[in-house]
Amino acid sequence: MAFTRRSFLQAAGVGIAAFGFPVRVRAQTEPIRIGLMTVKTGPLASGGIDMERALAQFVREHNNTLGGRKVEVSVGDSAGVPAQARAKLQELVERNKIQVMIGPLAAAEALAADDYIRSQQLPTLSVAAAEDLTQRNPNPWFVRGTSTSAQSAHPLADYCAKQLKYKRMAVIADDIAYGHEMCAGFQRVFEDSGGKIVQKMFPPLTVPDYATYLAQMKTNIDAIFLGFAGSNGFRWFKQFNEYGLKGKINVVGGMTAFDEAVLRNMSDEALGIITSCWYSAELDNPINKKFAAAFRNEWKYDPGFYAAATYVEAAVLEAALASVNGKIEDKPAFMKALRATKIDTARGPVAFDEYGNIVGNVYIRKVERKEGRLGNAVIYTYPNVSQFWTYDAKEFLKNPVYSRDWPPAKNLES
Amino acid sequence: MQFWIVQSLNSLALGGLLFLLATGFSLIFGLMRIANLTHGALFMLGAYVGVTTLKFVPNLWLAALIAGLLVALFGGLLERSILRRLAGNALGQVLVTLGVSFIVADFCLIVWGGDPIPIAAPTSLQRPIVVGNIAFPAYRLVVLGIAIITAIALHLLMERTRLGAMIRAGVDDMQMARAVGVPVSRLFTTVFCLGAALAGAGGVIAGPIMSAYPGLDADMLPLALIVVILGGVGSLLGAFVGSFVIAIIYTFGSALLPDLAYVILFLPMIVVIAFRPRGLFGRRST
Numbered sequence: 001m002a003f004t005r006r007s008f009l010q011a012a013g014v015g016i017a018a019f020g021f022p023v024r025v026r027a028q029t030e031p032i033r034i035g036l037m038t039v040k041t042g043p044l045a046s047g048g049i050d051m052e053r054a055l056a057q058f059v060r061e062h063n064n065t066l067g068g069r070k071v072e073v074s075v076g077d078s079a080g081v082p083a084q085a086r087a088k089l090q091e092l093v094e095r096n097k098i099q100v101m102i103g104p105l106a107a108a109e110a111l112a113a114d115d116y117i118r119s120q121q122l123p124t125l126s127v128a129a130a131e132d133l134t135q136r137n138p139n140p141w142f143v144r145g146t147s148t149s150a151q152s153a154h155p156l157a158d159y160c161a162k163q164l165k166y167k168r169m170a171v172i173a174d175d176i177a178y179g180h181e182m183c184a185g186f187q188r189v190f191e192d193s194g195g196k197i198v199q200k201m202f203p204p205l206t207v208p209d210y211a212t213y214l215a216q217m218k219t220n221i222d223a224i225f226l227g228f229a230g231s232n233g234f235r236w237f238k239q240f241n242e243y244g245l246k247g248k249i250n251v252v253g254g255m256t257a258f259d260e261a262v263l264r265n266m267s268d269e270a271l272g273i274i275t276s277c278w279y280s281a282e283l284d285n286p287i288n289k290k291f292a293a294a295f296r297n298e299w300k301y302d303p304g305f306y307a308a309a310t311y312v313e314a315a316v317l318e319a320a321l322a323s324v325n326g327k328i329e330d331k332p333a334f335m336k337a338l339r340a341t342k343i344d345t346a347r348g349p350v351a352f353d354e355y356g357n358i359v360g361n362v363y364i365r366k367v368e369r370k371e372g373r374l375g376n377a378v379i380y381t382y383p384n385v386s387q388f389w390t391y392d393a394k395e396f397l398k399n400p401v402y403s404r405d406w407p408p409a410k411n412l413e414s
Numbered sequence: 415m416q417f418w419i420v421q422s423l424n425s426l427a428l429g430g431l432l433f434l435l436a437t438g439f440s441l442i443f444g445l446m447r448i449a450n451l452t453h454g455a456l457f458m459l460g461a462y463v464g465v466t467t468l469k470f471v472p473n474l475w476l477a478a479l480i481a482g483l484l485v486a487l488f489g490g491l492l493e494r495s496i497l498r499r500l501a502g503n504a505l506g507q508v509l510v511t512l513g514v515s516f517i518v519a520d521f522c523l524i525v526w527g528g529d530p531i532p533i534a535a536p537t538s539l540q541r542p543i544v545v546g547n548i549a550f551p552a553y554r555l556v557v558l559g560i561a562i563i564t565a566i567a568l569h570l571l572m573e574r575t576r577l578g579a580m581i582r583a584g585v586d587d588m589q590m591a592r593a594v595g596v597p598v599s600r601l602f603t604t605v606f607c608l609g610a611a612l613a614g615a616g617g618v619i620a621g622p623i624m625s626a627y628p629g630l631d632a633d634m635l636p637l638a639l640i641v642v643i644l645g646g647v648g649s650l651l652g653a654f655v656g657s658f659v660i661a662i663i664y665t666f667g668s669a670l671l672p673d674l675a676y677v678i679l680f681l682p683m684i685v686v687i688a689f690r691p692r693g694l695f696g697r698r699s700t
Contacts, residue, residue, distance in 0.1 A: 043629030046528025204675050206633045211424040212665045231530035231627040244542035244549040
């Protein structure tokens with residue numbers, strides 16, 4: 001930043017001269033209004049409630065003061081329904097006068113709110129993973145401190161091909177954009193590293209039973225990649241065990257498949273499963289040790305994807321506010337500061353690319369039992385992973401967005 | 415060959431599960447003309463009550479029984495206190511039952527949290543049965559057995575008991591039944607409790623396969639509707655046949671034509687509605 005202490009004092013002096021003393025005092029004492037758009041009812045509520053808990057913890061740890069100003073948090077519950085997310089957001093903006101938003105949780109919600117965020121010029125720190133929000137159709141008011149759908153899947157594919165020496169794999173995920181994007185990213189990197197994806201399965205999101213998918217799963221493969229979200233991976237894996245497939249086929253999982261939130265209800269059958277994510281409650285850095293211990297102490301379980309996501313986004317928000325001395329009213333300057341943020345957080349070092357997406361570590365993790373509970377022990381770190389993996393950003397963006405059919409799967413066997 | 419055998423077994427097990435879910439719905443709809451949209455929520459409530467019960471009584475079957483009774487109690491209260499006042503008001507009933515299902519879903523979320531909770535199958539049934547190179551989960555075969563036993567028990571209830579005779583009379587011609595002295599009020603409550611009990615116990619029995627999770631209600635309710643509409647309302651045989659037909663179509667459909675998984679589930683229902691509006695075994699009602 002070219003904003004030195006001296007130029008700040010000058011600017012402040014001009015401000016005082018121009019507007020008079022009282023105005024400046026009022027601007028500084030008024031709290032910053034943060035909106036948290038989350039999900040507290042419906043099937044996604046588990047993650048949404050964790051988001052609220054983590055944000056409350058962060059704000060409390062900072063004495064309700066970020067960037068030198070008091071903050072007020074308003075929480076909106078979208079129930080995970082896109083239309084409702086849009087309506088709640090409008091309520092937060094017009095009634096609660098929020099100046100910055102953390103959330104929403106799901107990709108469909110972020111897409112539904114996209115236009116409104118642009119028209120209101122509302123700085124948004126989201127956990128929604130949809131690729132194009134920071135790729136082909138980037139929103140200038142958007143930063144994402146977590147990961148795109150495929151950002152954590154690319155390194156896992158590399159790990160499967162190079163470290164685990166898998167040659168033939170299948171992928172399975174929910175039949176929604178998140179699942180398609182994750183599997184597509186996995187497939188691209190795995191096949192570019194010499195592997196073959198021989199089977200792709202996309203069961204409907206609300207499939208009652210995975211039996212039919214388990215029965216048609218190929219058995220002559222090295223491993224299967226799970227791109228599930230929420231409780232579906234949990235159910236799939238239980239049924240996988242039920243059919244006696246465990247031990248015959250290796251299972252690796254995407255960033256939401258064996259989340260801490262899911263692990264706490266699992267038993268030893270999950271031991272040894274490898275997943276990739278931008279976070280693990282077991283991460284060994286001072287910020288996370290403090291965060292995870294305090295969270296566990298209060299709620300009696302490990303923070304997972306959503307809790308960590310919100311805690312990291314809050315840290316990014318705090319750093320950006322500090323660098324503009326709390327002046328969130330100057331939106332372009334604040335947005336610039338958000339995207340220029342470079343700090344250490346609970347997930348490790350954080351920086352953003354020109355599209356507003358995180359460049360950060362992705363961890364390969366293995367389910368282990370420690371102090372009586374299951375956790376994701378970090379076994380390998382891919383540092384500073386970009387959403388474009390090792391591909392050239394310009395070339396990457398010329399391709400269509402990841403989907404069910406792109407990149408085309410050339411090695412499928414029927 | 416292995417594919418066909420395993421998928422056939424899958425169909426049968428899923429059919430058993432669907433029957434446990436749908437038969438209560440069918441009974442209530444057939445007799446009381448109430449499209450009870452809380453049915454999915456009662457199923458989920460049963461699963462969650464089973465989770466808690468299992469902490470005190472480590473026996474799945476006993477837990478299913480207890481959950482069935484508690485859910486029946488809830489169903490009875492619902493019928494007596496609210497639905498009773500809405501007799502004849504179909505739209506009101508649909509709205510109320512849908513509303514209650516939301517309340518139950520959020521109640522479950524508050525009490526049991528948002529994470530999926532597994533329900534363990536009895537230890538002896540946790541291993542798959544292996545014949546040759548085919549492995550199939552033992553528990554699913556037991557579920558199929560339970561569904562068949564339930565079907566036989568319900569059949570005997572309907573055909574051989576006084577209660578069954580009254581229910582059949584009520585389904586066929588409500589006014590006539592009333593005229594010859596069938597205590598319709600008590601009968602309605604009994605049937606609603608029975609339907610709720612089947613849903614609640616079904617939720618626990620399905621637990622080791624599906625787990626208890628928020629959204630289970632919304633996943634199951636459409637399946638109950640499809641089965642009942644296909645089989646014909648109020649018909650035990652219809653619910654039984656409908657469950658297995660849907661399970662077979664669904665299992666093979668999603669295995670052979672995976673891209674059409676959504677369509678396949680609803681297609682048979684649409685065809686049946688178009689050509690046989692009362693379902694395969696539904697009787698003309700008055």
